[in-house]
Amino acid sequence: MANSKLTIAALRERIARGALSHEALIEQVLEAAAQPSAQHVFTRLYADAARAAARHADAAHKAGVQLGPLAGLPVSIKDLYDVAGETTMAGSAVCAGEPPAVRDAVAVSRLRMQGAAIVGKTNMTEFAFSGVGINPHHGTPRNPADAETPRIPGGSSSGAAVSVALGLAVAGLGSDTGGSIRIPAALCGLVGFKSTQSRVPRTGAFELARSLDTVCAMARSVEDCLTVDAAIADAPLAVRRRPLQGLRLAVPATLMFDAIEPKVARAFERAVHALSKAGAxxxxxxxxxxxxxxxxxxxxxxxxxxxxxxxRERFAARRDGFDARVAARIALGTEVRAADYIAMQDRRRDWIGRVEHALEGFDALICPTVPIVAPSVAALAEDAAFFQANGLLLRNTFAINLLDGCAFSLPCHAPGELPVGLMLSSVRGDDARLAAAALAVEAALQFG
Structure with missing residues (x-):
C-alpha cells in the first residue's frame, strides 16, 4: 500500500505524471482491505461506488479537466454518519432494524460532491462513547504501530485511524466529542484536526453529546487535514503560512502532565527542544x-x-444489548436534574471566558495529546483498567472540547518508537491561525 500511504499532494503528482490511476489506487485499497491486517477496520465496504468514483476521476483527468484534491481518492467515513438507504449503526448492535437514513449526512454529501471515492464505513466505539476503541460487537481494529503486541487504536474513531494508518484511505472522516479524532491520531501516528464545533454542520451525524460533538477528520499531514476540512466545512480556512520563529507557545503546568508515561515525556521534551531551537x-x-x-x-x-x-427510549427498551461499559456511562446521566444541567452550562460559559482570557497573547497551547502510549488490548480486559485508561486518554483532549476550541494532534515520536502526539490548541474560531502554526510546528517535528 505504498501509494496510498502518500500525502494527497504526492498522490496527485503521481497521477498527474501517469505513474498511477485513480482506479488502480482504489483496486489496491480494496485488495488490502481484505487482508488480515485490516480485520475489524470497516463495518461496510462500498467497493462498487468507490470504483465508479475512481473511473469518473480518471475519465475527467484524461479529458483535461482540473480535478479537486479529493477526486477519485479513497476516503473512509465513520459508522455514525448517515448514508441514504442504510440504518446508521454507530458501532452498535441495538440499532439493527431501525429506519434507514433518508439522505446522506451533510459531511458525506460534501465529500461526494468533491468526487471522493468513499471506500467504506469504519468501525468505532459503540455510540462514540470512549477513547479506547474497543468494540465487543464488531471487533477491535489492531493498532498498526506494533506488529508484535495487539494494542488499542484509540477511540472512538478507531477504524478511521487504522484505515489511514494502513493506507486504506487518504483521510478518515470521524468525529470528536472528547478527543475521538485526536486520541486515535496520536496513538496511530497520524495528524488529527478538531475544528471549532460550528465550522461543519452535524446534520446526519449520530449524536453523542450535542454540546461537544464536532465533525472533523484525520489524515497523514496538516495539509491533508485542511484539504478535508475545506471540503466539509461551510467555508474553507484562509490560512496564511508563517515561520515558526516568533510563535508564542504556552505549556500548561496544570493537569496535562499528571501521570505522564516516561516515553511520552521524552518525546514531548524532544519536541519542545526542537521547537525552541527553530525559534519558537x-x-x-x-x-x-x-x-x-x-x-x-x-x-x-x-x-x-x-x-x-x-x-432514552432505546436504553429503556434494550439496555442489555448495549456494550456494558457504554451503558454504565449513559446511566450516569439519567439521574441528573434539569437545574443541575443548566448550572453546568452556566459554569462552562464562565470557564470558557476565563480560559480564553488566560490564553491571550499566545499562538497556541501545547501539551501531549494523551499522557500514555497505546496500551495492549489485553491490559484493558478488566473494567478497572479500562476505565482508568479511558480517563487518561480523554483527559487532555476533553479540555479543548469543553473550551469549544480547536486543536491539532501532530506526531512527535522518533522512528521506531510507539506513536506519541503533540497537541496544539487554541480558542474557538482561531482555526486559521492555529492551522498556520500547525504547519510550522509540523515541519520542525521531522525526526526521521
Whole structure:
C-alpha cells in the first residue's frame, strides 16, 4: 500500500505524471482491505461506488479537466454518519432494524460532491462513547504501530485511524466529542484536526453529546487535514503560512502532565527542544483553570447527560444489548436534574471566558495529546483498567472540547518508537491561525 500511504499532494503528482490511476489506487485499497491486517477496520465496504468514483476521476483527468484534491481518492467515513438507504449503526448492535437514513449526512454529501471515492464505513466505539476503541460487537481494529503486541487504536474513531494508518484511505472522516479524532491520531501516528464545533454542520451525524460533538477528520499531514476540512466545512480556512520563529507557545503546568508515561515525556521534551531551537518562544504557564474541569463537568458530565437523552427510549427498551461499559456511562446521566444541567452550562460559559482570557497573547497551547502510549488490548480486559485508561486518554483532549476550541494532534515520536502526539490548541474560531502554526510546528517535528 505504498501509494496510498502518500500525502494527497504526492498522490496527485503521481497521477498527474501517469505513474498511477485513480482506479488502480482504489483496486489496491480494496485488495488490502481484505487482508488480515485490516480485520475489524470497516463495518461496510462500498467497493462498487468507490470504483465508479475512481473511473469518473480518471475519465475527467484524461479529458483535461482540473480535478479537486479529493477526486477519485479513497476516503473512509465513520459508522455514525448517515448514508441514504442504510440504518446508521454507530458501532452498535441495538440499532439493527431501525429506519434507514433518508439522505446522506451533510459531511458525506460534501465529500461526494468533491468526487471522493468513499471506500467504506469504519468501525468505532459503540455510540462514540470512549477513547479506547474497543468494540465487543464488531471487533477491535489492531493498532498498526506494533506488529508484535495487539494494542488499542484509540477511540472512538478507531477504524478511521487504522484505515489511514494502513493506507486504506487518504483521510478518515470521524468525529470528536472528547478527543475521538485526536486520541486515535496520536496513538496511530497520524495528524488529527478538531475544528471549532460550528465550522461543519452535524446534520446526519449520530449524536453523542450535542454540546461537544464536532465533525472533523484525520489524515497523514496538516495539509491533508485542511484539504478535508475545506471540503466539509461551510467555508474553507484562509490560512496564511508563517515561520515558526516568533510563535508564542504556552505549556500548561496544570493537569496535562499528571501521570505522564516516561516515553511520552521524552518525546514531548524532544519536541519542545526542537521547537525552541527553530525559534519558537515556549513559555511555561500555570493555567490553573484546567484544575476546574471536573467541577465544571459535574454532576454526571455533559456526555453522559446528553447521551442519556439521545438514547432514552432505546436504553429503556434494550439496555442489555448495549456494550456494558457504554451503558454504565449513559446511566450516569439519567439521574441528573434539569437545574443541575443548566448550572453546568452556566459554569462552562464562565470557564470558557476565563480560559480564553488566560490564553491571550499566545499562538497556541501545547501539551501531549494523551499522557500514555497505546496500551495492549489485553491490559484493558478488566473494567478497572479500562476505565482508568479511558480517563487518561480523554483527559487532555476533553479540555479543548469543553473550551469549544480547536486543536491539532501532530506526531512527535522518533522512528521506531510507539506513536506519541503533540497537541496544539487554541480558542474557538482561531482555526486559521492555529492551522498556520500547525504547519510550522509540523515541519520542525521531522525526526526521521
Amino acid at each position: 518562544q515556549v513559555v511555561d504557564i500555570t493555567l490553573a483553570e484546567l484544575a476546574e474541569i471536573a467541577t465544571v463537568n459535574a454532576p454526571g458530565g455533559f456526555s453522559p447527560v446528553e447521551a442519556s437523552a439521545v438514547h
